[in-house]
Amino acid sequence: MENRYLRNIPALSEQECLLLQNKRVAVVGCGGIGGYLIELLSRLGVGYMKAIDPDVFDESNLNRQLLLEQSLIGYPKAKAAQERVQRINSHIKVEPIIAALDANNASTLIADCDLALDGLDSIPARRILAAACTETHIPYVYGAISGWVAQAAVSMPGDNFLDALYPPDVTIRDKSVLSFTPAFCASMQVALGVKLLTGRPIKSGVLYYCDLLNQEFETIPLTV
Template sequence: MLSWFDFLPLRADRQGPWQVVSFLEVREAAEDEGLSPVEAEIRCLQRGYVPSRYIRSMGTIGIDGQIRLLSSAVAVIGCGGLGGLVADLLARAGVGRLVLVDGDVFDETNLNRQILSFEGNLGLSKSKVAAQRVTEINGVVRAEGRQCMFDEFTADGILEGCDLAVDCLDNLSTRRILFSECRTRGIPVVSGAIGGFWGQIGVAMPDEQNLAEFLSGDTDKGVETETGNPPFTPAVIAALECAQAVKILTGKGKLLTDQLLWMDLAEDEFTRLRLS
């Protein structure tokens, strides 16, 4: 018996070297075939047909890379200035499962920089709003909003089944816990931090030196307590975090392992700091 996927040659349009099918048709096919949306997209890609929403990514990561993203699970720890943007970008990239963690709610001070913060959702859970936003962007992605703080007691439930964690935290004490828990479980961490015009990003692989050991400062709040955070700094670091995340998950490009990339937007400088 023929399936919907057997008729892909009749449904697809050629765009350059790619055979493209509407993501809306793939969504309908998932329902008809009794598949999850992500399974349907993966089946299309395995047959060489690209759901239209990913066509602009093909020249960068290719079909195999997109399949890897759809098959991956990422924990985003913190859904504020960095995390809201990271969730948005990873949803658009097509990461199959996002675990979105934040125990806080939106308040008026978030409005200047947090992409998910609006006048109409003040007082609402950051993680729940993030999950809803991800679903609106890409209904294929399984978005799980966890309204809790990350610590030794919640780590198991949060990190279970995850291939990667993205550190979008604003304090070093929780960051160190995240690094420790991920290292124990063999999970890479992409870590970003911001304050004023400055930001930094690095990658900690489980078998390499723990990046958290090189971080210094107050254990409750980082440099942003003194310098504040303008709207543009989180956007730059979040984009760099997502680039590292996609490279880890797809196996493409070089990684910022055993080093920090330090950014000073006041002087328009980027500096690579070796940690070994």
């Protein structure tokens, strides 16, 4: 075992660490949540990541996006993801995709991955990702944030989890996000993702809701 992974053990077995080095994960969205997803996956040593994001950084991202430094305003987020991982762990391959996931490209983009992690910032985009995961039979770890609240869940192909969670005409009013909310959300998602990737037992269709303002944590079974 390489020294860089020593402190992963025994929380993960040596075999699980090696397994992660051979896994491929699509990180869809490289902003608030996505930046932390990429950081956490790279520290764990997940061998391949596809970092998908069409956007460049702007100043309003500075309050929460880990991959952003002031000098990177205007720089593509997916490219920043690749470069940060190379500085952390050059054994990991990151493929930056500077494009939005849409109904035409989504399945092709994620088809060669073992898992998709959600760093998206809109419900329509999440529906596209979930549909592609169903089509390609890839599990999906959902995550979303607003203000002080983070929520995460595992969705298995075809479980229609997002339809249960979001009624068709739902409207999001609070567009604020604080620095710690995406970090917390990504931590939940990556913990769930590691369990999926290493074959540990996991519940799907259950929403983990965390209100960091009131320290309230709820486990919500969503009828699908």
